Amino acid sequence: MVTLRRYQSDDRPAVIELWSDTWSDPASHNVPSEDIDRKLADSPDLLLVADDEGVVVGTVLAGFDGHRGWINRLAVDAAHRGQGIGRALVREAEARLSARGCHKVNLQIREGEACVVAFYESLGYRVEPRIMMGKLLG
Ligand SMILES: CC(C)(COP(=O)(O)OP(=O)(O)OC[C@H]1O[C@@H](n2cnc3c(N)ncnc32)[C@H](O)[C@@H]1OP(=O)(O)O)[C@@H](O)C(=O)NCCC(=O)NCCS
Numbered sequence: 001m002v003t004l005r006r007y008q009s010d011d012r013p014a015v016i017e018l019w020s021d022t023w024s025d026p027a028s029h030n031v032p033s034e035d036i037d038r039k040l041a042d043s044p045d046l047l048l049v050a051d052d053e054g055v056v057v058g059t060v061l062a063g064f065d066g067h068r069g070w071i072n073r074l075a076v077d078a079a080h081r082g083q084g085i086g087r088a089l090v091r092e093a094e095a096r097l098s099a100r101g102c103h104k105v106n107l108q109i110r111e112g113e114a115c116v117v118a119f120y121e122s123l124g125y126r127v128e129p130r131i132m133m134g135k136l137l138g
Pocket of ligand 1: 082113120
């Protein structure tokens with residue numbers, strides 16, 4: 001049975017492997033171990049894993065900046081997709097953000113991952129007319 005729970009320290013190798021398998025992104029600001037460390041220092045209750053009998057099969061990393069909630073690092077192991085795990089992770093992240101007073105959740109989907117749009121639409125998300133901008137700090 002798959003359960004959702006907070007990340008624990010011994011999940012680290014499995015989470016790093018899942019993220020590395022899911023996003024083979026060499027960008028210097030996307031180092032999995034650094035994401036984990038920063039999240040644990042900031043809001044550890046918003047880093048969640050899907051646990052299938054002791055095996056990490058999914059993750060989500062949520063955040064709330066006081067204005068908007070964010071969903072990042074949503075990943076389900078390829079062999080476990082299509083079983084409702086991604087949906088459950090998003091719902092749990094939403095519940096935790098809502099409990100913090102968050103009224104609106106945003107997320108980014110990379111160009112080339114447009115098929116994920118249908119997944120989020122099935123969860124009530126809508127494509128919004130915004131221009132996304134970013135800047136690397138240091
Ligand atoms: C996107 C992802 C997290 C979905 O996880 P999942 O566990 O397979 O999704 P679920 O089984 O909970 O699916 C929920 C619903 O979305 C639908 N869905 C899932 N993936 C979909 C896709 N790629 N395209 C269209 N619909 C999809 C399912 O059919 C299901 O619909 P239903 O409720 O009508 O049955 C998973 O495919 C993944 O890890 N992808 C790679 C990483 C990624 O793209 N993350 C998102 C970054 S923004």
